[in-house]
Amino acid sequence: MALKFTSSYIEDALAVFHQYKALGERAMQQVSDEQLFASLDDETNSIAIIVKHMVGNMRSRWTDFLTADGEKPSRNRDSEFVDPPATREALMREWDDGWAAVFGAIEPLTDADMGRTVTIRGEAHSVMQAINRQLAHYPQHVGQIVLLAKHYAGERWQTLSVARNKSAEFNRKVAAGEASQR
Template sequence: MNEQIIQNYLSETIESFRSYKKLAEKAMAQVTGEEFFRAIDAEANSIAVIVKHIAGNLHSRWTDFLTTDGEKPDRNRDSEFIAESDTRESVLEFWEAGWKILFDSLESLKIEDLGKTVKIRGEDYTVVKAINRSLAHAASHIGQIMFLAKHFRVADWKTLSIPKNKSAEFNLDLAEKQKVETEKLSRFEVPPESSGQANSGE
Protein backbone atom coordinates (compact mmCIF):
# COMPACT_ATOMS: atom_id res chain seq x y z
CA MET A 1 0.00 0.00 0.00
CA ASN A 2 1.21 3.49 -0.82
CA GLU A 3 2.88 4.95 2.28
CA GLN A 4 1.44 8.42 1.65
CA ILE A 5 -2.09 6.99 1.55
CA ILE A 6 -1.49 5.24 4.88
CA GLN A 7 -0.07 8.39 6.45
CA ASN A 8 -3.03 10.40 5.17
CA TYR A 9 -5.42 7.83 6.61
CA LEU A 10 -3.80 8.00 10.04
CA SER A 11 -3.62 11.79 10.20
CA GLU A 12 -7.18 12.24 8.93
CA THR A 13 -8.49 9.62 11.37
CA ILE A 14 -6.85 11.43 14.29
CA GLU A 15 -8.32 14.70 13.01
CA SER A 16 -11.79 13.09 12.86
CA PHE A 17 -11.50 11.79 16.43
CA ARG A 18 -10.45 15.25 17.64
CA SER A 19 -13.34 16.86 15.77
CA TYR A 20 -15.91 14.50 17.32
CA LYS A 21 -14.44 15.04 20.79
CA LYS A 22 -14.70 18.80 20.35
CA LEU A 23 -18.34 18.54 19.21
CA ALA A 24 -19.22 16.50 22.30
CA GLU A 25 -17.51 18.96 24.61
CA LYS A 26 -19.19 21.97 23.00
CA ALA A 27 -22.54 20.25 23.46
CA MET A 28 -21.82 19.27 27.07
CA ALA A 29 -20.75 22.81 27.88
CA GLN A 30 -24.30 23.97 27.17
CA VAL A 31 -26.05 21.76 29.74
CA THR A 32 -26.46 22.28 33.46
CA GLY A 33 -25.18 19.89 36.09
CA GLU A 34 -28.67 18.49 36.58
CA GLU A 35 -29.20 18.00 32.84
CA PHE A 36 -25.83 16.27 32.54
CA PHE A 37 -27.17 13.42 34.71
CA ARG A 38 -30.80 13.47 33.55
CA ALA A 39 -32.26 10.56 31.55
CA ILE A 40 -35.23 11.52 29.37
CA ASP A 41 -37.02 8.22 30.05
CA ALA A 42 -36.60 4.98 31.99
CA GLU A 43 -34.66 3.25 29.20
CA ALA A 44 -32.55 6.20 28.08
CA ASN A 45 -28.96 6.98 29.03
CA SER A 46 -27.98 10.34 30.45
CA ILE A 47 -25.15 12.37 28.94
CA ALA A 48 -23.03 11.35 31.93
CA VAL A 49 -23.60 7.66 31.23
CA ILE A 50 -22.84 8.04 27.53
CA VAL A 51 -19.63 9.90 28.38
CA LYS A 52 -18.62 7.15 30.83
CA HIS A 53 -19.33 4.47 28.24
CA ILE A 54 -17.31 6.18 25.49
CA ALA A 55 -14.42 6.68 27.92
CA GLY A 56 -14.57 3.12 29.21
CA ASN A 57 -14.54 1.80 25.67
CA LEU A 58 -11.53 3.96 24.77
CA HIS A 59 -9.64 2.86 27.89
CA SER A 60 -10.22 -0.79 27.03
CA ARG A 61 -9.74 -0.71 23.28
CA TRP A 62 -6.66 1.51 23.12
CA THR A 63 -4.58 0.44 26.12
CA ASP A 64 -1.80 -1.74 24.66
CA PHE A 65 -3.74 -1.65 21.39
CA LEU A 66 -1.43 -3.83 19.31
CA THR A 67 -0.51 -6.42 21.93
CA THR A 68 -3.60 -7.20 24.04
CA ASP A 69 -7.27 -7.97 23.44
CA GLY A 70 -9.34 -4.79 23.13
CA GLU A 71 -11.80 -6.04 25.73
CA LYS A 72 -9.65 -5.88 28.87
CA PRO A 73 -10.35 -8.37 31.69
CA ASP A 74 -10.52 -5.55 34.25
CA ARG A 75 -13.14 -3.58 32.32
CA ASN A 76 -16.49 -3.40 34.10
CA ARG A 77 -18.68 -2.41 31.17
CA ASP A 78 -21.93 -2.58 33.13
CA SER A 79 -20.65 0.02 35.60
CA GLU A 80 -20.29 2.49 32.72
CA PHE A 81 -24.09 2.67 32.59
CA ILE A 82 -24.43 3.73 36.23
CA ALA A 83 -23.63 7.30 37.25
CA GLU A 84 -25.48 7.82 40.54
CA SER A 85 -22.31 8.11 42.63
CA ASP A 86 -20.34 10.13 40.07
CA THR A 87 -19.76 13.86 39.83
CA ARG A 88 -19.53 15.81 36.61
CA GLU A 89 -15.85 16.40 37.35
CA SER A 90 -15.09 12.70 37.87
CA VAL A 91 -16.92 11.71 34.68
CA LEU A 92 -15.07 14.32 32.61
CA GLU A 93 -11.75 13.29 34.16
CA PHE A 94 -12.43 9.69 33.06
CA TRP A 95 -13.40 11.03 29.61
CA GLU A 96 -10.13 12.96 29.21
CA ALA A 97 -8.06 9.98 30.32
CA GLY A 98 -9.75 7.71 27.77
CA TRP A 99 -9.14 10.12 24.92
CA LYS A 100 -5.50 10.56 25.95
CA ILE A 101 -4.98 6.80 25.70
CA LEU A 102 -6.57 6.81 22.25
CA PHE A 103 -4.50 9.69 20.87
CA ASP A 104 -1.25 8.43 22.40
CA SER A 105 -1.83 5.03 20.82
CA LEU A 106 -2.91 6.33 17.41
CA GLU A 107 -0.02 8.79 17.20
CA SER A 108 2.48 6.04 18.03
CA LEU A 109 1.35 3.77 15.18
CA LYS A 110 3.84 3.21 12.39
CA ILE A 111 2.95 2.67 8.76
CA GLU A 112 3.74 -1.05 8.99
CA ASP A 113 1.38 -1.42 11.98
CA LEU A 114 -1.64 -0.95 9.73
CA GLY A 115 -0.98 -4.33 8.18
CA LYS A 116 -1.24 -6.08 11.54
CA THR A 117 -4.14 -7.85 13.24
CA VAL A 118 -5.55 -7.18 16.72
CA LYS A 119 -8.18 -8.95 18.80
CA ILE A 120 -11.43 -7.66 20.27
CA ARG A 121 -13.26 -10.17 22.47
CA GLY A 122 -11.13 -12.90 20.92
CA GLU A 123 -12.10 -12.00 17.36
CA ASP A 124 -9.47 -10.96 14.81
CA TYR A 125 -9.64 -7.45 13.35
CA THR A 126 -7.28 -5.73 10.99
CA VAL A 127 -5.83 -2.60 12.58
CA VAL A 128 -7.70 -0.50 10.02
CA LYS A 129 -11.01 -2.20 10.83
CA ALA A 130 -10.43 -1.77 14.57
CA ILE A 131 -9.70 1.94 14.09
CA ASN A 132 -12.79 2.42 11.93
CA ARG A 133 -14.92 0.51 14.44
CA SER A 134 -13.72 2.73 17.29
CA LEU A 135 -14.34 5.92 15.31
CA ALA A 136 -17.86 4.81 14.36
CA HIS A 137 -18.62 3.85 17.98
CA ALA A 138 -17.50 7.21 19.33
CA ALA A 139 -19.30 9.15 16.59
CA SER A 140 -22.62 7.38 17.15
CA HIS A 141 -22.61 8.07 20.89
CA ILE A 142 -21.42 11.65 20.44
CA GLY A 143 -24.45 12.15 18.20
CA GLN A 144 -26.57 11.05 21.18
CA ILE A 145 -24.82 13.57 23.44
CA MET A 146 -25.53 16.35 20.95
CA PHE A 147 -29.17 15.30 20.60
CA LEU A 148 -29.71 15.33 24.37
CA ALA A 149 -27.94 18.65 24.87
CA LYS A 150 -30.05 20.26 22.13
CA HIS A 151 -33.20 18.70 23.63
CA PHE A 152 -32.44 20.29 27.02
CA ARG A 153 -31.50 23.71 25.62
CA VAL A 154 -34.39 24.00 23.13
CA ALA A 155 -34.42 27.59 21.78
CA ASP A 156 -31.25 28.49 23.72
CA TRP A 157 -29.22 25.84 21.89
CA LYS A 158 -26.09 27.23 20.24
CA THR A 159 -25.78 25.29 17.01
CA LEU A 160 -22.59 23.33 16.33
CA SER A 161 -23.10 23.25 12.57
CA ILE A 162 -24.87 25.36 9.93
CA PRO A 163 -27.88 27.09 11.56
CA LYS A 164 -31.36 26.04 10.47
CA ASN A 165 -32.59 27.92 7.37
CA LYS A 166 -29.14 29.50 6.98
CA SER A 167 -27.54 27.16 4.42
CA ALA A 168 -27.61 29.61 1.50
CA GLU A 169 -26.22 32.40 3.66
CA PHE A 170 -23.49 30.09 4.97
CA ASN A 171 -22.48 29.01 1.46
CA LEU A 172 -22.29 32.61 0.23
CA ASP A 173 -20.19 33.62 3.23
CA LEU A 174 -17.88 30.64 2.71
CA ALA A 175 -17.47 31.45 -0.99
CA GLU A 176 -16.60 35.05 -0.14
CA LYS A 177 -13.98 33.95 2.40
CA GLN A 178 -12.46 31.56 -0.13
CA LYS A 179 -12.34 34.34 -2.71
CA VAL A 180 -10.52 36.64 -0.27
CA GLU A 181 -8.01 33.89 0.59
CA THR A 182 -7.38 33.22 -3.10
CA GLU A 183 -6.75 36.92 -3.72
CA LYS A 184 -4.33 37.05 -0.79
CA LEU A 185 -2.36 34.09 -2.10
CA SER A 186 -2.20 35.51 -5.61
CA ARG A 187 -0.40 38.59 -4.30
CA PHE A 188 2.48 36.43 -3.14
CA GLU A 189 2.85 34.42 -6.33
CA VAL A 190 6.25 34.87 -7.97
CA PRO A 191 5.91 35.72 -11.68
CA PRO A 192 7.53 33.13 -13.93
CA GLU A 193 10.98 34.01 -15.22
CA SER A 194 11.20 35.04 -18.85
CA SER A 195 12.24 32.12 -21.03
CA GLY A 196 13.80 34.43 -23.67
CA GLN A 197 17.38 35.74 -23.70
CA ALA A 198 18.00 39.26 -22.44
CA ASN A 199 18.28 41.84 -25.21
CA SER A 200 21.99 42.56 -25.70
CA GLY A 201 21.32 45.68 -27.75
CA GLU A 202 23.12 44.24 -30.79
Protein backbone atom coordinates in the same frame (compact mmCIF):
# COMPACT_ATOMS: atom_id res chain seq x y z
CA MET B 1 -12.06 22.31 12.53
CA ALA B 2 -10.81 23.18 9.08
CA LEU B 3 -10.40 20.30 6.71
CA LYS B 4 -6.77 19.52 6.05
CA PHE B 5 -6.10 17.60 2.86
CA THR B 6 -4.25 14.41 3.64
CA SER B 7 -3.72 10.98 2.17
CA SER B 8 -2.60 9.60 5.54
CA TYR B 9 -5.22 7.35 7.09
CA ILE B 10 -3.77 7.92 10.58
CA GLU B 11 -3.73 11.70 10.22
CA ASP B 12 -7.32 11.71 8.97
CA ALA B 13 -8.55 9.31 11.65
CA LEU B 14 -6.99 11.45 14.37
CA ALA B 15 -8.60 14.57 12.91
CA VAL B 16 -12.02 12.89 12.92
CA PHE B 17 -11.58 11.69 16.51
CA HIS B 18 -10.55 15.23 17.56
CA GLN B 19 -13.56 16.66 15.72
CA TYR B 20 -16.01 14.38 17.58
CA LYS B 21 -14.33 14.99 20.94
CA ALA B 22 -14.78 18.74 20.41
CA LEU B 23 -18.36 18.29 19.19
CA GLY B 24 -19.27 16.38 22.34
CA GLU B 25 -17.62 19.01 24.51
CA ARG B 26 -19.40 21.88 22.77
CA ALA B 27 -22.71 20.10 23.30
CA MET B 28 -22.05 19.32 26.97
CA GLN B 29 -21.07 22.95 27.62
CA GLN B 30 -24.62 23.99 26.71
CA VAL B 31 -26.35 22.01 29.47
CA SER B 32 -26.54 22.50 33.20
CA ASP B 33 -24.82 20.15 35.62
CA GLU B 34 -28.21 18.69 36.50
CA GLN B 35 -29.00 18.04 32.83
CA LEU B 36 -25.72 16.13 32.35
CA PHE B 37 -27.06 13.52 34.76
CA ALA B 38 -30.74 13.54 33.74
CA SER B 39 -32.40 10.72 31.81
CA LEU B 40 -35.42 11.19 29.58
CA ASP B 41 -36.91 7.92 30.89
CA ASP B 42 -35.92 4.64 32.52
CA GLU B 43 -34.59 3.20 29.25
CA THR B 44 -32.56 6.24 28.18
CA ASN B 45 -28.98 6.89 29.24
CA SER B 46 -28.01 10.29 30.57
CA ILE B 47 -25.19 12.22 28.95
CA ALA B 48 -23.02 11.26 31.94
CA ILE B 49 -23.76 7.55 31.47
CA ILE B 50 -22.96 7.79 27.75
CA VAL B 51 -19.65 9.44 28.63
CA LYS B 52 -18.89 6.77 31.25
CA HIS B 53 -19.57 4.01 28.70
CA MET B 54 -17.42 5.69 26.06
CA VAL B 55 -14.55 6.08 28.52
CA GLY B 56 -14.80 2.43 29.57
CA ASN B 57 -14.66 1.42 25.93
CA MET B 58 -11.76 3.77 25.20
CA ARG B 59 -9.67 2.48 28.08
CA SER B 60 -10.33 -1.12 27.13
CA ARG B 61 -9.78 -0.75 23.40
CA TRP B 62 -6.74 1.51 23.41
CA THR B 63 -4.70 0.35 26.42
CA ASP B 64 -1.97 -1.97 25.10
CA PHE B 65 -3.70 -1.61 21.73
CA LEU B 66 -1.19 -3.57 19.66
CA THR B 67 -0.45 -6.30 22.20
CA ALA B 68 -3.61 -7.16 24.17
CA ASP B 69 -7.21 -7.93 23.30
CA GLY B 70 -9.27 -4.75 23.06
CA GLU B 71 -11.83 -6.19 25.44
CA LYS B 72 -9.82 -6.29 28.66
CA PRO B 73 -10.74 -8.88 31.30
CA SER B 74 -10.84 -6.05 33.85
CA ARG B 75 -13.57 -4.19 31.96
CA ASN B 76 -17.03 -4.47 33.48
CA ARG B 77 -19.17 -3.09 30.66
CA ASP B 78 -22.42 -3.41 32.62
CA SER B 79 -21.04 -1.13 35.35
CA GLU B 80 -20.57 1.62 32.74
CA PHE B 81 -24.33 2.15 32.69
CA VAL B 82 -24.75 3.01 36.38
CA ASP B 83 -23.24 5.45 38.85
CA PRO B 84 -21.46 8.03 36.67
CA PRO B 85 -18.93 10.42 38.20
CA ALA B 86 -20.75 12.73 40.61
CA THR B 87 -19.74 16.11 39.19
CA ARG B 88 -19.23 17.79 35.84
CA GLU B 89 -15.55 18.25 36.69
CA ALA B 90 -15.05 14.56 37.48
CA LEU B 91 -16.99 13.55 34.38
CA MET B 92 -14.89 15.79 32.14
CA ARG B 93 -11.67 14.45 33.69
CA GLU B 94 -12.85 10.95 32.77
CA TRP B 95 -13.77 12.15 29.26
CA ASP B 96 -10.31 13.66 28.79
CA ASP B 97 -8.60 10.53 30.17
CA GLY B 98 -10.55 8.33 27.77
CA TRP B 99 -9.66 10.45 24.78
CA ALA B 100 -6.02 10.54 25.94
CA ALA B 101 -6.01 6.74 25.65
CA VAL B 102 -7.35 7.00 22.09
CA PHE B 103 -4.82 9.58 20.97
CA GLY B 104 -1.96 7.98 22.88
CA ALA B 105 -2.49 4.69 21.06
CA ILE B 106 -3.04 6.10 17.57
CA GLU B 107 -0.54 8.98 17.39
CA PRO B 108 2.56 6.72 17.37
CA LEU B 109 1.16 4.58 14.56
CA THR B 110 2.16 4.96 10.95
CA ASP B 111 0.22 4.04 7.84
CA ALA B 112 2.51 1.01 7.59
CA ASP B 113 0.89 -0.30 10.81
CA MET B 114 -2.56 -0.52 9.21
CA GLY B 115 -2.12 -4.16 8.21
CA ARG B 116 -0.98 -5.35 11.63
CA THR B 117 -3.35 -7.66 13.49
CA VAL B 118 -5.04 -6.77 16.78
CA THR B 119 -7.86 -8.57 18.54
CA ILE B 120 -11.15 -7.36 19.93
CA ARG B 121 -13.19 -9.93 21.84
CA GLY B 122 -10.96 -12.63 20.43
CA GLU B 123 -11.61 -11.64 16.80
CA ALA B 124 -8.74 -10.60 14.55
CA HIS B 125 -8.90 -7.08 13.13
CA SER B 126 -6.41 -5.14 11.10
CA VAL B 127 -5.35 -1.99 12.89
CA MET B 128 -7.37 -0.07 10.29
CA GLN B 129 -10.47 -2.16 11.01
CA ALA B 130 -10.06 -1.61 14.75
CA ILE B 131 -9.78 2.15 14.25
CA ASN B 132 -12.77 2.16 11.89
CA ARG B 133 -14.80 0.22 14.44
CA GLN B 134 -14.27 3.02 16.95
CA LEU B 135 -14.73 5.74 14.30
CA ALA B 136 -18.25 4.34 13.94
CA HIS B 137 -18.85 3.77 17.66
CA TYR B 138 -17.76 7.07 19.20
CA PRO B 139 -19.58 9.38 16.74
CA GLN B 140 -22.76 7.38 17.36
CA HIS B 141 -22.52 8.18 21.06
CA VAL B 142 -21.48 11.78 20.47
CA GLY B 143 -24.62 12.09 18.35
CA GLN B 144 -26.64 10.87 21.33
CA ILE B 145 -24.92 13.45 23.54
CA VAL B 146 -25.69 16.20 21.01
CA LEU B 147 -29.35 15.16 20.72
CA LEU B 148 -29.81 15.10 24.50
CA ALA B 149 -27.97 18.39 24.96
CA LYS B 150 -30.06 20.04 22.25
CA HIS B 151 -33.22 18.71 23.90
CA TYR B 152 -32.21 20.03 27.32
CA ALA B 153 -30.89 23.38 26.09
CA GLY B 154 -34.07 24.08 24.12
CA GLU B 155 -34.19 27.67 22.91
CA ARG B 156 -30.74 28.37 24.41
CA TRP B 157 -29.16 25.84 22.00
CA GLN B 158 -26.31 27.21 19.91
CA THR B 159 -25.92 25.18 16.74
CA LEU B 160 -22.79 23.11 16.34
CA SER B 161 -22.87 23.17 12.56
CA VAL B 162 -24.69 25.09 9.86
CA ALA B 163 -27.78 26.70 11.36
CA ARG B 164 -31.17 25.79 9.96
CA ASN B 165 -32.09 27.95 6.94
CA LYS B 166 -28.56 29.40 6.86
CA SER B 167 -26.92 27.11 4.27
CA ALA B 168 -26.75 29.75 1.53
CA GLU B 169 -25.18 32.28 3.91
CA PHE B 170 -22.72 29.68 5.18
CA ASN B 171 -21.75 28.65 1.62
CA ARG B 172 -21.18 32.30 0.72
CA LYS B 173 -18.88 32.71 3.72
CA VAL B 174 -16.96 29.54 2.81
CA ALA B 175 -16.52 30.78 -0.75
CA ALA B 176 -15.29 34.14 0.58
CA GLY B 177 -12.89 32.39 2.98
CA GLU B 178 -14.76 33.65 6.04
CA ALA B 179 -15.85 30.24 7.38
CA SER B 180 -14.51 26.74 7.75
CA GLN B 181 -16.11 23.98 5.73
CA ARG B 182 -15.87 21.58 8.63
